[in-house]
Amino acid sequence: MKIVDVCAFYAPAGGGVKTYIDRKLAYARSAGVEMVVVAPGPASGIEQRGPGARIAWLRSPRFPLDGKYHYFGEGKALHALLDAEAPDVVEASSPWRSPSMVADWSGDAVRSLVMHADPLAAYAYRWFEGFAERPTIDRGFDRYWRHLRRLDGGFDTVISASHSLSRRLEAGGLRRVVTNPMGIDANVFSPALRDDSLRRRLLALCGLEPDAMLLVGVGRHAPEKRWPMVVSAVMAAQYRLPVALVLVGDGRERGRIAREIGTNPHIRMLAPISDRAEMARTIASADALVHGCEAETFCMVAAEARACGVPLIAPAEGGAADHARASGGLTFEPGSAASAAEAIVMLAGQRSPAGRPRAAVDRTRTMEDHFSELFAHYEALRDRRRAGVPAPAFIPQPAAISMAGVA
Template sequence: MRYAIVTETYPPEVNGVALTVQGLEQGLRSRGHAVSLVRPRQDSDVADLPDTMLVRGAALPRYPGLKFGLPATRRLTRLWTNTPPDAIYVATEGPLGWSAVRAAKRLGIPVATGFHTRFDEYMRDYGAAFLQQTAMRWMRRFHNRADATLVPTRELQDFLASQGFERVVRLARAVDSTQFSPALRDSALRSLWGARTDTPVAIYVGRIAAEKNLGLAVRAFRELQGKRPDARFVWVGDGPAREKLAQDNPDFVFCGIQRGEALARHFASGDLFLFPSHSETFGNVTLEAMASGVPTVAFDYGAAREHLRSGVHGVAVQDDEAFVAATVQLGDNATLRGLMGGNAAEAVRALRPDQVAADFDVLLADLAATRRSYANPATA
């Protein structure tokens, strides 16, 4: 089969959407399919890449280092007229994503979209709550033009259906337990953080930005520190809020963006993963923390609701006060953390990326077969 993937973010950019899209692309390739990629040109691109169409992009406001793709309907129509894919996956709702859906519909190629980002919640987090319903209408209009909209959880599938989204299909997420593992815990790395063997280390991994509700993580850690003055808070990632956060909290340890084995070592060397975000569609980092044997405190939605059993793998909470209380309880109880961390690592071991790739392949192939049966009813 020949598939095309369209995305406005892609590694080396570091965010959940970019890494998820790359995983899906690699999964399809590993299954023997031809995959072409369409994305904005990045500053690091010095030459054309095989099986990749690079389009012009523009800086994304408030997201330094990220771009959105400019409209490219005509280019995509020409490309897919000459070499039509059997099915197309559009991962993002920006101008490039809209262009891809238009071109696919014009050419009669089946197209699936991915719902990766709660832009309606972002409106609230950036002080524009009055635009939440507008954002929801915009997303609904975009996704309802597709033959299927892929979501990672049953919870999100039900929510979007209640908001008038059509043809919403769950595609589960996975985590590579050969990469993220408790075995990568690194005492030398912990020493760099100023942590001894018995020092409780809270860790946050992700974008350091307003939409992540980081003030709550800070408050919860300060409460923990009241009981355990030796506790440390380690931050992995970058974003527009990092400078102010570091300025206000000089005792915090900032490690910047980490990738590959270095990221896995940072995860495994923490003792408690704090994930205070209200606006994720999933939260891949929750699975990565669990696979690393690190109990998680998170709100009861997304990956936490789908995979984290509260009280067994960490704590899934309903409100801010419960988040703070769980942080203090786990941060001050090494025995409980160890038990939950072991349970968490075991619980996600069966979530294999190759199974997600197989499910994605079947979904796209079914869309292609359905479209062919409509085009050739005599052979159906």
């Protein structure tokens, strides 16, 4: 099988999408699947990643809002490249313009839209949450929902990494959604990594004794991550119990987060931890992982905390919520510092005699599980197409979320 992934947000200095694509290339090599990633860049060229795996860079304009990215300017060159590659499956890894180009391509490959982003949750809902309810916002952004429904009609499958996102997409009128959660590296994250001496040092850094509650937050300092809201929630909880917060990460919101913290001695910001083993030990040593973003399509750090047996405090929507519910953690109203503070206090009340909140630890889902299921799904679609078998009829499921303005 040959897969071509048209990935508009792959870049040398990229973040989560780059990490995901690099791991997919490595898995494809081990599985004997030929994999080509088509990415926009400053110049056209081929970058080999081993036998049967490569990046095909396509010269494209620079993305005006972030200089490390480029974007596919027009479909002609992309279509010519797809013609030359002749894949069995072509993926589009963005919900924006590039999947429309893939849908318009005249080739006979299976088409898959991979939802690496949830733009409405990341932007529209957050921007207008103080002025309108979500059904009203959805009506205002019905053009985007119509765009997604058109893509749904032009693709054979739409891959979603969380049940939360899948329910919203189906409620929005998409008919080909398949939920395939991602996974983690099971060899790195484990409850056995809990280090009580590290926990005591982190609490001491925050000026608190070992009987206090240690919260850890990990992620980019970006607006959609809502770290100032998390800081406000922790400050509110601190009036009722001794609780420390250690934020690991960096980004353009760092100054705003620092201003929100002010002179509070019980909240500390740490630089990103690049060593995966050290990151795993830090997460495993926390009493809970706190997360503020409801726009995660999967939330890798939540999955890593879950694998470490660490309870989660997360918004009630988005990928992090799936992990919180599955592991016995707590959820709060998205964007609400007061609701998040109540969740912190409630989880603190569940602490065991040893000082650790109770958390459920189940089998760790790995990225190998994710890719194995994904490629098997593609093979089944490819085989049906080759055999001339019509796609199975769509059976509507009861909508878990009301979506106003959907035709």
